[in-house]
Amino acid sequence: MEVDQSDRRLLALIQDDCRQSYAELAKQCGLSPSTVHDRLKRLQARGIIKAQVAILDPIALGLDICAFVQITLSHPKTVAGFLDKVVKLPEVQECHHVTGDFDYLLKIRASNALALERTITDKIKTIEGVIRSHTAIALSSAKDTPAVDCGRTSQDQS
């Protein structure tokens, strides 16, 4: 019932490339292909592997702009409605409730400045409760990955 060293190695491998065959994965972590299969199936069932997805190139799809939008809500009453609507917007990749001067931090991808303006003005600022927004444009991204550090647990529970 714990995530051991082999699991972590497997996770590190597949969060980089999940289309390697079990045979390859097995070689890279000293197990047999069937054991790799068993473990991955279990990790998926346990929800530790949340999904296996393709990472697309936004620019190739015409999404040239990435922006971070900070949002202030007027009242806690408006939170549920805000989240409900914002989560459904396909241009919103991330929506975090954060500490600090603003309440929420959104990561947004749009085709161009005009499209970004439309998203912010027409789709976000019109949501009930949104009383302030502050936008920062990403000029470039040196790193942008969903991969996490599988290195080792904070403290080993024996």
Add this chain to the structure above:
Amino acid sequence: MEVDQSDRRLLALIQDDCRQSYAELAKQCGLSPSTVHDRLKRLQARGIIKAQVAILDPIALGLDICAFVQITLSHPKTVAGFLDKVVKLPEVQECHHVTGDFDYLLKIRASNALALERTITDKIKTIEGVIRSHTAIALSSAKDTPAVDCGRTSQDQS
């Protein structure tokens, strides 16, 4: 040489789940499995599909804290060295050069407050050129996905 409607539908499908068989994908977009294979292979070769990866649950791996750290650099001379080092840190998921009061925005995952402190104090603030940092903790995340909007190009080029 363009990304057509079928490509976009395929991309939308696999950025949600890339382990569906070609037969299933084919069914869902009205093509034959071999055509799906052809198209996906080409999209990968063109770099539109950048990777296929597993999305892991950070909390299951003991990464309980997500934080956004804004960084100011003292001088353009220090940019290259900063990026070089910051990109290599496994706890840094994203590093964007942004407009606004700060220069860079980092998304960081750590086990706990202590580990986050260590990362910021020992690994980031020690990088040459870093003269200011501002950290916001994510209390919760309503959405956090690498998926983009495949809906349709900004304007169809005929």
Add this chain to the structure above:
DNA sequence: GATAATTTCCGGAAAATATACGGAAATATG
């Protein structure tokens, strides 16, 4: 508008892979 050239698409065969399963090894338990 007919013909040719190019591209896209498809079916089927072969190879590679994933999956299921029974039993062996290792580990934990009493």
Add this chain to the structure above:
DNA sequence: CATATTTCCGTATATTTTCCGGAAATTATC
């Protein structure tokens, strides 16, 4: 030390991926 439990592995089978030749459709050319 015996037993129970878990992890691991090899093998056999089912599924999938991959390749290839040709048909269909689209586009270009005259």
